[in-house]
Amino acid sequence: MRKAIVKGVIIFVALFLLLSLATKFALDEGENALSLFAGAALSNSVKDKSIDRPAAAEEDLAVLLKERPDELITDGTKFLHDYGYLPDTGYINRYKLTWMNVALAFVAGLLSFFWNVREEKSLEIDILELSDYLGALHRGEDQLVLRDDLFGQLRDDLYKTVLILRESRENALTDRTLLKRNIEDITHQIKTPLTTIQLLLDLIQQDEANQAEYIARLDAEINRLNRLTSDLLKLSSLDAGAIIFRSxxxxxxxxxxxxxxxxxxxxxxxxxxxxxxxxxxxxxxxxxxxxxxxxxxxxxxxxxxxxxxxxxxxxxxxxxxxxxxxxxxxxxxxxxxxxxxxxxxxxxxxxxxxxxxxxxxxxxxxxxxxxxxxxxxxxxxxxxxxxxxxxxxxxxxxxxxxxxxxxxx
Structure with missing residues (x-):
């Protein structure tokens, strides 16, 4: 509401000033023109020639308007003032024009006020609807409302952003679960050959007669563990995108x-x-x-x-x-x-x-x-x-x- 009032006042003042300047300029120009022609009409040379030679009077009048404009304006202004045809004598009432300008500017400011109040109300409704829309998206209620305006585009962008964030969150949860499972699997895969190696080492110490067999099995388990670590390194490099495939x-x-x-x-x-x-x-x-x-x-x-x-x-x-x-x-x-x-x-x-x-x-x-x-x-x-x-x-x-x-x- 406050913004609407401020905008209305600004429109009123600006329009009033513009109308006042335009009115003053128009009146001044009109008075100068009227005074100029009145002064020319009062010229003795024009009076003497206008009776017998109208055409010559027109030519002389044109010459006077070109050569003596300031003098003619002064004489014409005095004449019009003496006979009541200028503002000071009431012929042209500038105060009435001023009040007309005030009225026009006030009407324009009032219209601007009501228009801005309407726009602010509409904006408030759109913001409340957008807030409800965000709440629905947060609750998981997907509501894609198509509107061909600025807020419709904003709704669409928010909807896409929420979907991307939701997908990212789900992927993060999935990756966390997968990481936990992979760590458990890797631990199990490594623990199995290590346990076997420990057992074979104990057997080698206790049973000297079959040491060759135990050493062969020990070598196989070590090779198996090496293959596992090598495969895990390759797989982790692929997952991390650290491998640049040659062409x-x-x-x-x-x-x-x-x-x-x-x-x-x-x-x-x-x-x-x-x-x-x-x-x-x-x-x-x-x-x-x-x-x-x-x-x-x-x-x-x-x-x-x-x-x-x-x-x-x-x-x-x-x-x-x-x-x-x-x-x-x-x-x-x-x-x-x-x-x-x-x-x-x-x-x-x-x-x-x-x-x-x-x-x-x-x-x-x-x-x-x-x-x-x-x-x-x-x-x-x-x-x-x-x-x-x-x-x-x-x-x-x-x-x-x-x-x-x-x-x-």
């Missing part, structure tokens, strides 16, 4: 050959038949990290099959992506386990005892870090993990005829 071109086939070398002994031990089918192509990405993903997937497949089982690696392509699929003829993965197969430290029912439950999660992170995706399908006849490398990552380079089968080992 290089290489053959998918040669990458697969090199990736499986660390598990050749396991493949020979289980007499697994490993096959490569399809057409070779070039991959653009970080060779060492993609080899890590391939190694984890092939190792998972080899561990899943029985002795003399079959693991097939298929290279294929379509209009969207290039594919590396690892298919095994193992017992498959249950529907319940399939939902958590990429969860960190998760072990399916058929997982090996020595498994950490990290390999598949790491493979997925590596592939997604390259802009690809890792898909899985599983039936009673086996499981298939498929790496999809989209066309920004792969370029064609035929090397093997389609359908040709190459036995790797």
């Amino acid at each position: 290089e071109c290489f053959s998918a086939e040669s990458m697969i050959y090199e990736a499986i070398q660390p598990i050749e002994s396991l493949i020979h031990k289980k007499q697994v038949e490993l096959r490569l089918t399809g057409q070779d192509y070039e991959v653009k990405g970080d060779r060492s990290w993609l080899m890590e993903a391939i190694l984890n997937l092939v190792k998972n497949a080899v561990e899943a099959v029985e002795e003399k089982g079959i693991v097939e690696i298929r290279l294929s392509e379509n209009d969207i992506y290039r594919s590396i699929a690892i298919q095994d003829n193992g017992p498959g993965i249950s529907a319940e386990d399939l939902r958590h197969i990429f969860d960190r430290f998760f072990k399916s029912q058929n997982a090996q005892k020595e498994s950490f439950g990290i390999g598949l999660s790491m493979a997925k992170s590596i592939v997604e870090g390259h802009g690809g995706s890792l898909e899985v399908e599983s039936k009673n006849s086996g499981s298939c993990f498929e790496i999809r490398l989209y066309y920004q990552l792969a370029a064609p380079r035929p090397r093997v005829r389609p359908g040709e089968v190459t036995k790797l080992l």
Whole structure:
């Protein structure tokens, strides 16, 4: 209300001053013009010539108006004043004009006052509605009200901000829960080999006859612990975004050959038949990290099959992506386990005892870090993990005829 009064007074004063100045200027100019022509009419030269020669009188009048304006204005003003045609004699009442200006300015100020009162009332209502809207959002009552005005846009921005903050809070809670679970899993994974190592050390001291066997088992547990710490470091680096994947071109086939070398002994031990089918192509990405993903997937497949089982690696392509699929003829993965197969430290029912439950999660992170995706399908006849490398990552380079089968080992 106070702002409306102040604005109304300002409008009143400003408009009154403008009208007063305009009125004074107009009256002064009118009086000067009237006095000028009155003075010219009183000139003797004009009077003498206006009777016989009207045309000449007009010419002389024009000359007088140009040459003697000040003198004519003085004479005309005196004449008009003497006969009552100037303000001092009441012909032109400037006071009436002043009051008219006051009335007009007052009406304008009054209209401005009512308009500002209306705007303030409308603004107060909008602010109260916005406050209620924020309260509803805080209570979790999502109400997206569309309005084509400034407050409508503000509501929309607040709604988006609240959703982002809510999502951030939920993600933070999820991350906290996940961190707690991961710490528990890591503690368990590390504690198991440490307990075994401690037990083996005690056995070595107590049973000298079987020290060689205990030392071999001790070495295996130490290697297992080293693999765990190495995998955890790799996984944490991927999670933290500390890994910058290199961009290089290489053959998918040669990458697969090199990736499986660390598990050749396991493949020979289980007499697994490993096959490569399809057409070779070039991959653009970080060779060492993609080899890590391939190694984890092939190792998972080899561990899943029985002795003399079959693991097939298929290279294929379509209009969207290039594919590396690892298919095994193992017992498959249950529907319940399939939902958590990429969860960190998760072990399916058929997982090996020595498994950490990290390999598949790491493979997925590596592939997604390259802009690809890792898909899985599983039936009673086996499981298939498929790496999809989209066309920004792969370029064609035929090397093997389609359908040709190459036995790797």
